[in-house]
Amino acid sequence: MSHPKEFDAGRPVVLRGGTVLTMDDAKQVLPGCDVLVVDDRIAAIGPDLTGPEGTVEIDASDGIVMPGMIDTHRHMWQTVMRGYGADWTLTQYFVWYYLEWGKAFRPEDVYAGNLLGAIEAIDAGVTTTVDWSHGLQTTQHADAAVDALQDVPGRFVLAYGNLAQAPAEWTTAPEFRDFVGRRITGEDMLGFQLAFDVTGDPAFPEKPAFEAARDLGVAVTTHAGVWGATGDDSIRLMHDHGFMTPETVYVHSASLAADSYHRIAATGGSVSVSTESEQSAGQGYPPTWALRAHGIPVSLSMDTTVWWSGDLFSAMRTTLGVGADRSREHLEAHAKGETVTHAALRAEQVVEWATRGGARALGREGDLGSIEVGKKADLVLIKNDRSPVMFPLLNPYGHVAFQAQRGDVHTVLVNGRVVKHDHRLLGVDLAAARRTVEQTVEHLRSTLGDEAWEKGMNPDVSETTILDNPYTYTDYHSASTHGH
Ligand SMILES: [Zn+2]
Helix, strand or coil: CCCHHHHCCCCCEEEEEEEEECCCCCCCEEEEEEEEEECCEEEEEECCCCCCCCCEEEECCCCEEEECEEEEEECHHHHHHCCCCCCCCHHHHHHHHHHHHHHHCCHHHHHHHHHHHHHHHHHCCEEEEEEEECECCCHHHHHHHHHHHHCCCCEEEEEECECCCCHHHHCCCHHHHHHHHHHCCCCCCEEEEEECCCCCCCCCCCHHHHHHHHHHCCEEEEEECECCCECHHHHHHHHHCCCCCCCCEEEECCCCCHHHHHHHHHHCCEEEECHHHHHHHCCCCCCHHHHHHHCCCEEECCECCCCCCCCHHHHHHHHHHHCCHHHHHHHHHHHCCCCCCCCCCCHHHHHHHHHHHHHHHCCCCCCCCCCCCCCECCEEEECCCCCCCCCCCCCHHHHHHHHCCHHHEEEEEECCEEEEECCEECCCCHHHHHHHHHHHHHHHHHHHCHHHHHHHHCCCHHHCCCCCCCCCCCCCCCHHHHCC
16 A cells, blocks of 8 residues: 555545644644545545545544645755754854855755755655755856755745845846746746845845845845844834835844834734744744734744754744743743743644744745645645554644654655655655765865864864854944844
């Protein structure tokens, strides 16, 4: 039954008898329920469904069927350096990529990182990933990034960026426009955004980049509210010039004053929270508590596997409790001598942020992010018959947020196609990906030399370079991003 060839012909698929987290408006949880997929769509939801002739059966009993997860901010090109920066601060990250070694990445290295990042995403049930691709020094790098995304059967959004140049420079270059014309065809599996940051420089040097985005009709995604880099001045400039729109995605959005949250809320944008990143790198406290208070829509992201894990189970878990929202709530209460008796943030909410929240951020709520008839069949089955952690299955949202791991991702469908089944990726050559990645690691190691390579991975705290601003196209320093 589980032979991969069964899935090759685009045959209908039924996920039989799982607990279905629909994430629809009514937040229906349907035990013992089937989900029928025909072509690229969800065709039916209900008990004992009969599919068309030739429907492939997948046993979902004792498992959870949920919408494919959506990561709205991942620097996929950095996947080739998995775990390298585990002990970095944000400053050390900026020094390594922005000032010293980011330029060492050739197009084939961006390809290698994106390939591994894309495979990793679908393996973990992340069916849509925004590739926050700020390593695109040339359009040859951008072609390589897209080549990799198209070599893996996931859904991706290329958020085009270039940390080596000013946003006004690369967004207005003829070769960039040529790239957009050649590679961004409106095809459903590859979305497009512009990715750049706003320094807060009163001259607003990023203005032409916003105009380019408006001209192309695409959303801007921007690291906002990052201590030491971007802050309230950045938000104010965007707002004053009319560039804050409902499509804008603000990444992190920690270290911001209430005024900035008001501006985000009033203009309808959303925030991509990367809790593991904010907890450890220093952008500011993970801001879900502030976003909930201001009614700002939230999606989740993992940022980069150069430090952290690349799966949204970790994002849900850390955002909910281990380090962020509930932790802060308890600490604030204790400081006042009080006790939190009822948790404000519920497991259901972080599952919603990891699925529908991402769809909303990308303007895809109409066809992604929930399990409803007629929507795209981007689906995840969490089921592991060999795991003692898969039963009893009493609280499905709690199970997803606190119990499940990427190893429990049994089956993944993207656009109606089974890309993982029985814990094995289908149509993915992992050995070839490994060889590609190894070539890039060898290139980086030999370019840096052994000493710089080891020193980069094991930063000496006492010799940390002091960096006020990673954006070398302006000398601007803001009190709102540095405190004084
Ligand atoms: Zn980032």
